[in-house]
Amino acid sequence: MKKLLIILVFALMIGTLHAQDMQISGGVNLAVTYQEFGTSYTNVQDYEYNIMWALIDVGVFVDFTYGVFIVNYTFSAGDMLVTSYKIDGSEDEIAKEAFQDPLAGVATGNISLILLGKYPFDIGVGVIFPALGAEYRLNVSYERTDPATDDKTDLKDSYNSEQNASLNDFFLLAGCGADFNLSDDMYFRALALFVLNLTPDRPDTVGLNDPTNSHWGVKVEIGVGLRF
Numbered sequence: 001m002k003k004l005l006i007i008l009v010f011a012l013m014i015g016t017l018h019a020q021d022m023q024i025s026g027g028v029n030l031a032v033t034y035q036e037f038g039t040s041y042t043n044v045q046d047y048e049y050n051i052m053w054a055l056i057d058v059g060v061f062v063d064f065t066y067g068v069f070i071v072n073y074t075f076s077a078g079d080m081l082v083t084s085y086k087i088d089g090s091e092d093e094i095a096k097e098a099f100q101d102p103l104a105g106v107a108t109g110n111i112s113l114i115l116l117g118k119y120p121f122d123i124g125v126g127v128i129f130p131a132l133g134a135e136y137r138l139n140v141s142y143e144r145t146d147p148a149t150d151d152k153t154d155l156k157d158s159y160n161s162e163q164n165a166s167l168n169d170f171f172l173l174a175g176c177g178a179d180f181n182l183s184d185d186m187y188f189r190a191l192a193l194f195v196l197n198l199t200p201d202r203p204d205t206v207g208l209n210d211p212t213n214s215h216w217g218v219k220v221e222i223g224v225g226l227r228f
Contacts, residue, residue: 029223
């Protein structure tokens, strides 16, 4: 199923590149992503928990009318928050707090490569467009700062290769955006995307007994572009 979705994404992006005039532009962007991760598994008892956190993207993009390539540095904004922790279907506040403590002070840094296909419609003051694409997120740092001592620990040093690999993810992106002309050569971009992780693992779910994981989010992006 994941391979089919990946093939579909790239087929749709390539399909937009037909014989129409294309204009190259580039610019800078800033984005905020709200994410939620959930898992359930059985180990004598049934466990289910959910985590939410926010990420900030800062990067550059190259636009070619029917597609856009984005390179971002993506980093966490604040702590991960455990929103629910259930054992056998009942909320367990003690277990929730115990699971939350190690997540306090965790910070992540990633390089994100995004390719979107889009189809623009002229609205006079600019264009609007639906967008569909993919993102590969490569983790470059995963550290924890102890809230009590300010000591930093590189968590990747304590993970095995499978746990470290789980920090890298492939996402499906879908949404819409708009470019508003600021001048003949410059425009302001607003973009909103639904984000679905096709490889939804985390270090704490690796090795669990057949976990069911889900990881999704919403990305809101703004940018300024310059036409060449």
